[in-house]
Amino acid sequence: MSHIGEFDLIGRISASFNSSDGVRPGPGVTGIGDDCAIIPQRSGMDTLVTTDLLIEDRHFLLSDVDPWQLGWKSAAVNISDIAAMGGRPTASFLSLALPPDGIDVGWVDRFIAGFRDMSAKFGVPLLGGDTSASPDILFINVTVLGECPHGKALRRDSARPGDLVCVTGALGDSAAGLKLVLERAAAGPAAPLCHSERSEESSPCQALIRRHYCPMPRVPEGLALAACPGVHAMMDISDGIASDLRHILKASSGSGNGNLGPVGAEIDLRKLPLSEEMKHVCALRGWDPAELAVSGGEDYELLFTLTPEAFDAAAAAVRKASGGSIGITAIGSIVGSAADGQEPLIRWLGGARSDYKGFTHF
Numbered sequence: 001m002s003h004i005g006e007f008d009l010i011g012r013i014s015a016s017f018n019s020s021d022g023v024r025p026g027p028g029v030t031g032i033g034d035d036c037a038i039i040p041q042r043s044g045m046d047t048l049v050t051t052d053l054l055i056e057d058r059h060f061l062l063s064d065v066d067p068w069q070l071g072w073k074s075a076a077v078n079i080s081d082i083a084a085m086g087g088r089p090t091a092s093f094l095s096l097a098l099p100p101d102g103i104d105v106g107w108v109d110r111f112i113a114g115f116r117d118m119s120a121k122f123g124v125p126l127l128g129g130d131t132s133a134s135p136d137i138l139f140i141n142v143t144v145l146g147e148c149p150h151g152k153a154l155r156r157d158s159a160r161p162g163d164l165v166c167v168t169g170a171l172g173d174s175a176a177g178l179k180l181v182l183e184r185a186a187a188g189p190a191a192p193l194c195h196s197e198r199s200e201e202s203s204p205c206q207a208l209i210r211r212h213y214c215p216m217p218r219v220p221e222g223l224a225l226a227a228c229p230g231v232h233a234m235m236d237i238s239d240g241i242a243s244d245l246r247h248i249l250k251a252s253s254g255s256g257n258g259n260l261g262p263v264g265a266e267i268d269l270r271k272l273p274l275s276e277e278m279k280h281v282c283a284l285r286g287w288d289p290a291e292l293a294v295s296g297g298e299d300y301e302l303l304f305t306l307t308p309e310a311f312d313a314a315a316a317a318v319r320k321a322s323g324g325s326i327g328i329t330a331i332g333s334i335v336g337s338a339a340d341g342q343e344p345l346i347r348w349l350g351g352a353r354s355d356y357k358g359f360t361h362f
């Protein structure tokens with residue numbers, strides 16, 4: 001599949017339905033292309049739907065991950081797609097294909113406890129799913145439903161020239177945590193996690209690994225941003241902003257931004273919000289924090305654009321919604337672009353490199 005690429009493949013699937021009568025999305029329905037599908041209801045609310053696969057050896061190492069953490073993450077990454085639209089999650093469905101070895105009832109109980117504990121943070125009941133044997137590896141598929149007032153979902157296609165590009169929280173913690181997990185897996189179970197810090201719960205390495213396995217979807221923050229005038233486009237960061245910001249630029253270069261023409265972005269690498277733990281571990285290991293913050297995925301923070309005048313009110317709203325724990329940072333701006341029909345352009349300012357790539361599956 002590497003010759004076609006993940007997003008061209010999704011484009012082919014989408015085109016097949018869009019070119020056939022009777023199976024196109026109905027009026028007012030938003031289908032493939034955003035974090036969630038948006039389906040208007042008679043009640044005046046829109047239903048949001050998202051689904052994600054988590055596959056052993058692709059998204060997690062069964063030998064390394066704690067089942068409770070994997071359960072937490074499986075729910076969290078889907079709830080995050082509801083948060084990405086500024087919606088409220090309302091229900092979930094869970095499908096499991098279980099391999100013959102490596103998993104017992106105790107493992108499944110712990111997995112479900114993690115899935116439940118994450119769901120409980122936002123009051124999301126599990127309403128169904130499917131269970132099957134798998135010939136070799138573990139597959140997890142989760143679907144989450146959500147809702148928002150009609151027409152109020154924050155979409156990817158609404159960024160405008162002059163908007164600031166902002167993120168919640170800190171970037172790159174999860175990617176640094178993943179590097180630590182892979183190092184540990186390569187070195188064997190007895191290897192120390194960090195040079196000098198072995199097992200203290202509070203060590204920076206443990207904190208980064210926790211951020212990788214136990215992301216916190218920004219649901220209250222997303223709801224707060226959806227209620228702020230001047231907030232335009234939004235998505236969650238699953239593949240790194242180098243990839244995810246391109247999705248906003250590409251979608252917003254179509255008709256969604258009121259035909260303002262193609263857009264690009266300028267990102268100032270000096271403004272990237274980095275946690276103290278990430279900076280500490282990067283300094284110890286000689287890792288490039290900007291690379292992890294921009295190209296590393298799975299932070300599940302929110303990436304959004306707003307008018308400069310809206311920034312202060314949005315920052316105050318997010319801080320209030322998060323109980324004072326989460327800030328927002330402006331890392332750059334949306335610019336008009338001459339690159340009509342080309343890949344949307346991101347100019348990376350203030351760093352040693354001029355190009356970064358995010359994560360893609362093929």
Ligand code: ADP
Pocket residue numbers: 010013031032033034035036037051052081238
């Ligand atoms: P996210 O990272 O937010 O989960 P993805 O990048 O996985 O989003 O997917 C982008 C869009 O493509 C979404 O709207 C998703 O529903 C859609 N999509 C992905 N794979 C498929 C598929 N096999 N068939 C139909 N739609 C798909």
Ligand code: MG
Pocket residue numbers: 035080081084235236237238
């Ligand atoms: Mg998403």
